Amino acid sequence: MARQINLETGREPTDDVWEAIYTQRAIRYWEEKPVPRALLEQVIEAASKAPSGSNTQPWIFVVIDDRAKLDEIAALMRGFFEAAEPIRNLISAGEKSEDKSERLMLKGAKQFFTKLERAPAIIIPCLYQVASPTPDPASLLAGSSIYMAVQNLMLSARALGLGTLMTTAHAMIEPNLREMLSLPDDAHPVALIPIGFAGANFGPTKRKGVDEVLRWNSWS
Numbered sequence: 001m002a003r004q005i006n007l008e009t010g011r012e013p014t015d016d017v018w019e020a021i022y023t024q025r026a027i028r029y030w031e032e033k034p035v036p037r038a039l040l041e042q043v044i045e046a047a048s049k050a051p052s053g054s055n056t057q058p059w060i061f062v063v064i065d066d067r068a069k070l071d072e073i074a075a076l077m078r079g080f081f082e083a084a085e086p087i088r089n090l091i092s093a094g095e096k097s098e099d100k101s102e103r104l105m106l107k108g109a110k111q112f113f114t115k116l117e118r119a120p121a122i123i124i125p126c127l128y129q130v131a132s133p134t135p136d137p138a139s140l141l142a143g144s145s146i147y148m149a150v151q152n153l154m155l156s157a158r159a160l161g162l163g164t165l166m167t168t169a170h171a172m173i174e175p176n177l178r179e180m181l182s183l184p185d186d187a188h189p190v191a192l193i194p195i196g197f198a199g200a201n202f203g204p205t206k207r208k209g210v211d212e213v214l215r216w217n218s219w220s
């Protein structure tokens with residue numbers, strides 16, 4: 001049974017966990033003002049409350065709010081995009097899509113690749129010295145010990161009126177990021193998340209209905 005909750009669009013903070021979950025969406029536009037470090041610390045603290053295998057908490061969150069480093073990351077991302085013809089073609093095709101939400105998503109994706117310097121801060125969550133449920137950082141199972149923290153981070157940001165964008169675009173510039181951020185060999189970036197006061201509305205997301213994704217007691 002669908003829960004009746006306030007699903008109005010807007011940029012206001014909320015303390016209602018259901019509203020936060022149901023309206024947290026990819027925000028690719030931010031207000032041109034810095035995010036106080038106290039708020040960035042709050043979302044990292046929320047992330048650190050997540051469960052992990054054997055409670056090993058194999059994570060370090062590198063938060064970048066230094067303008068020179070943000071610009072450097074943005075330039076790397078733009079450089080990647082300019083060299084990546086298949087991605088550029090995919091985005092150009094999607095921008096002409098009949099589906100409005102697809103059009104907006106791909107327009108936003110282009111903005112992400114080409115104008116990332118507009119992000120007031122970027123968070124790079126790193127899997128660090130992972131041991132449980134597997135010591136293999138490249139394994140899907142290793143992700144289970146950090147992506148819940150990432151979701152906590154994004155939901156708490158939404159609660160504070162901060163817009164985030166989950167991306168795995170770090171992978172495209174990982175060698176440069178490693179050097180720029182002095183990441184040790186046993187730290188593995190798992191996401192690149194711009195964050196700032198939302199410059200676009202939170203709101204109901206377009207997702208499959210529960211009837212499509214729920215199976216009782218067996219697959220069929």
Ligand SMILES: Cc1cc2nc3c(=O)[nH]c(=O)nc-3n(C[C@H](O)[C@H](O)[C@H](O)COP(=O)(O)O)c2cc1C
Nearest residue numbers: 024025026105108109112165166167168169205206
């Ligand atoms: C694993 C993953 C990788 C993603 N990578 C990108 C990306 O590279 N660029 C981008 O603009 N959005 C990226 N996104 C954001 C998705 O496009 C977005 O979450 C999805 O379209 C749902 O958007 P909505 O919450 O606004 O409905 C990524 C999301 C996930 C979970």
